[in-house]
Amino acid sequence: METIIGIDLGTSTTEVAVIRNGKPEIILNFDGEKVTPSVVGIDDSGNILVGESALARQIIAPEQTVIEIKRKMGLNERVHLGKTIFTPEQISAQILSYVKRFVGEYMEEDITKAVISVPAYFDEIQRQATVEAGRQAGFSVERIINEPTAAALSYGLSHLDEESHILVYDFGGGTFDVTLLEMFGGVLEVKASNGDNQLGGKDFDQKLIDFLVERFEEKNGVDLRKDIYAMTRLKSEAIKCKIALSSNEQSEIIIPMIANKDGKPLALEETITRTQFEELISELVERTHEPIDIVLNDSGVSEKDLDMILLVGGSTRVPIIKEDIAQYLGKEPVQAIDPDYAVAEGAAIQAGILSGALDGDDSIVITDVNPYTLGIRALSYDDFDYMSVIIPRNTTIPVTKKELYYTSWDNQTSALIEVFQGESSTASHNHCLGTFHIEGIPSRRAGLEKIEVSFSYNLNGMLNVEAYIPSTGNAAEITIDMLNQNDKKEQRIDVSNWKKSPLAPDFRPLVRRCEKWLSSGKIAEEDLEYVQDCLYSLKKAIIEEDLENAEWYENEIHELMEE
Ligand SMILES: Nc1ncnc2c1ncn2[C@@H]1O[C@H](COP(=O)(O)OP(=O)(O)OP(=O)(O)O)[C@@H](O)[C@H]1O
Ligand SMILES: [Mg+2]
Structure with missing residues (x-):
């Protein structure tokens, strides 16, 4: 029987578990911690850093640090780490290689098989990107499991005899997922899943950061946005403030010497109340309602038939989140016993079912849905x-x-x-x-x-x-x-008549410069494909009149040309 581990590859943190003696056990990393920051960095001599050491270096070297890569999985984007360009898969693969190394030490054997969890609302491209990251790290990915299904599994294993409708509400660092499950006689059936891949605690941070930056500009006439070092410090303090507001009514932020004006150092000092914070994020909290409605509707289960609302993910510690869901569904939610580990434990349970480490009385059958x-x-x-x-x-x-x-x-x-x-x-x-x-x-x-x-x-x-x-x-x-598609390239559309789009005039000079550059033969071999991809994506966005995307690629091409 070959061991298979379960990995919760999260936007902010990564957790790993394995079945031992019929129960999931969290695997400790090299620092002896259960939680590993999903952060990758590079030091001055070009060594890759992962986890706590990369997070610690972020403050002094933000340009050599990549955070929250999960949000870019499956997108045709690249990230810069020092002087090198990486795909999102390659960055995630660095996190997973680190996982593979500490798991090897903890288990005292080389583990090559894994179950990795993804948000239920990840599409096939995002799932494939996750499998590819695992492959690059030396794992054979035996199964991709939806995060809420995993969370429900970890709950279900200790409540096998209950019959119930469970709504799993997973609000993490970068993604929001709602899933409705039905449990009866040891069978866990997923009825419906929905969510928002671009909604998470990270967006709470951003609201707070924007607020603080604006206040600072009002008071001092200095725009902190231009200073990546100031912004990195501000972000780290904003996250601390947000977390403090989960248990306190107000929290103080003091950052000395965050900027200079007329040769004098300026400090940022603000007191944020919980009510103020709740106002800042109210629009984001509102956005959780539609996925809930869709899940109830698609599964044909009405809110009064819900037996339990299970909260998973770090952002469910924000009091307004709990209050909002209680009010919206007319039922008090229950915090998962280990909100931080439930998903990794569930992934390990799935792994245990596949490897045979779990059977007999511990067994639980799962069905899932296609999202x-x-x-x-x-x-x-x-x-x-x-x-x-x-x-x-x-x-x-x-x-x-x-x-x-x-x-x-x-x-x-x-x-x-x-x-x-x-x-x-x-x-x-x-x-x-x-x-x-x-x-x-x-x-x-x-x-x-x-x-x-x-x-x-x-x-x-x-x-x-x-x-x-x-x-x-x-x-x-x-x-x-769907998990191991070789041709991962999306079907290309014909972009030759991009000039007919009403957006074309704004982008024409850049497209022309980029085409010239491409035919000049001056682009390094390894970057050529990416530049071509960017130009294609820009033209596609122009045709689709997708201004936001077009501007993103415009910016990216600009940066590439400057480099
Ligand atoms: N006490 C707290 N109060 C408010 N927010 C918190 C608290 N503790 C953690 N968080 C936030 O929870 C988020 C991380 O949650 P979690 O670890 O569940 O996410 P993840 O698994 O990394 O991300 P995802 O599941 O979206 O990929 C971060 O945004 C973090 O700031
Ligand atoms: Mg998570």
């Missing part, structure tokens, strides 16, 4: 780009579903099956997972021949899509390994 809708592109009346749904989001997996389609034009003898994932009714706005052809359709008038398309999706993240022609028995299929 995003799956379907194919089809033709409907006047719409050539219609997302025809085959497996709706929040369907319990494993699942097999079938739909019947008809030939679209006279003498059609083949069809292109394009598999998409996403919530838009326009297929091309969703993410294309793969395509294949089915041939050998008898040549007849439109609508006379049938094509049966079936989707099977299992717990290991394998999606099998089959197309079948009932009149001839011809069939074709594709299996999409």
Whole structure:
């Protein structure tokens, strides 16, 4: 029996657990701590630092430190660490390599298999990026488990006999997840999951930072935003203040010599009350309601049927969060026994089920749901780009579903099956997972021949899509390994007519300069692909009239050219 560990690779911190004597046990890192900051840095001699040492160095070397990389997982972005450019996967892989090393020491053997948890609301690209990070760190990722499912598992293992509807409310450092589970007779069934991948305690910090920066500017006429060192100190103090406000009614922030004016040092001094803080974050708290509504609606469970609301994640320690959910759902939530370790423990339980370390009386069966809708592109009346749904989001997996389609034009003898994932009714706005052809359709008038398309999706993240022609028995299929897709590149759209977009005039000079630069042959081999990617993404954002993204890539290309 080969040991498999469970890893909670969080936005702010990472925890690791393993099953010993039928129970999850948290693995200590090299500092003897249960919690490892998800921070990667580089020192002056080019050595990579991970965890506490990287976090400690952040204050003096913010440009040589990367934090909160989880938020960038699966995005076509790079981060700078000193002089080197990394993908988000490579940064996460550094955290996981560090994990692999301390686990090896703790367990006194080399552990190569892991279950890694991700937010339930991560899409396939983000999941694949996580698997890839694990692979780069030398782990074979046996299963990706949704964080709330893991949290419920760690709860469920000690409450196997209860029958209940549990709402897991996970508000962490960078992501927010809600999941509804049903437990009966040792079976834990996920009914629905929803959330926001870009909402977490980090956003609370930002609200506080923005407030403090504005106050400082009002008082002193100095804009701290331009000074990365000042901002790093401010952020670290703002986080302390936020945490203090979870237990105190007010908290004082004093940062001496944060800036200079006319040769004189300036200090930042503010007292923040809990009420003030609650006002600052009220809009963020509000944003948690919609995912809750969707989960209740999708699962068909009404709020009065909820037996328990389980709170997980560091940000649920903020009192207003607890009050808000109690008020919104009319029920007092319960803090998980170990809100910081519940997810890692649950991942370890899943690992234990897979490895055989857990069986017999400890056993618990889990079913999960697919968080995003799956379907194919089809033709409907006047719409050539219609997302025809085959497996709706929040369907319990494993699942097999079938739909019947008809030939679209006279003498059609083949069809292109394009598999998409996403919530838009326009297929091309969703993410294309793969395509294949089915041939050998008898040549007849439109609508006379049938094509049966079936989707099977299992717990290991394998999606099998089959197309079948009932009149001839011809069939074709594709299996999409959602966890280990080799071609991770998103399907590229044609961006050649970007100039027609109303946004084009604003970006034309930069695009031209970048194209010149690309053809100059002056770009280092290892950076070439990234520059090309950025230019493509910029044009795509221009076509999609996505100003925010376009500006992001504009900025990135600027920086690359300057370097
Ligand atoms: N007492 C507290 N009061 C308020 N916030 C807190 C407290 N303790 C921790 N936090 C916040 O909780 C967040 C970290 O929570 P957690 O460790 O659950 O997140 P994570 O697992 O790293 O992130 P995610 O699950 O989003 O990927 C941070 O934003 C941290 O500042
Ligand atoms: Mg977490």
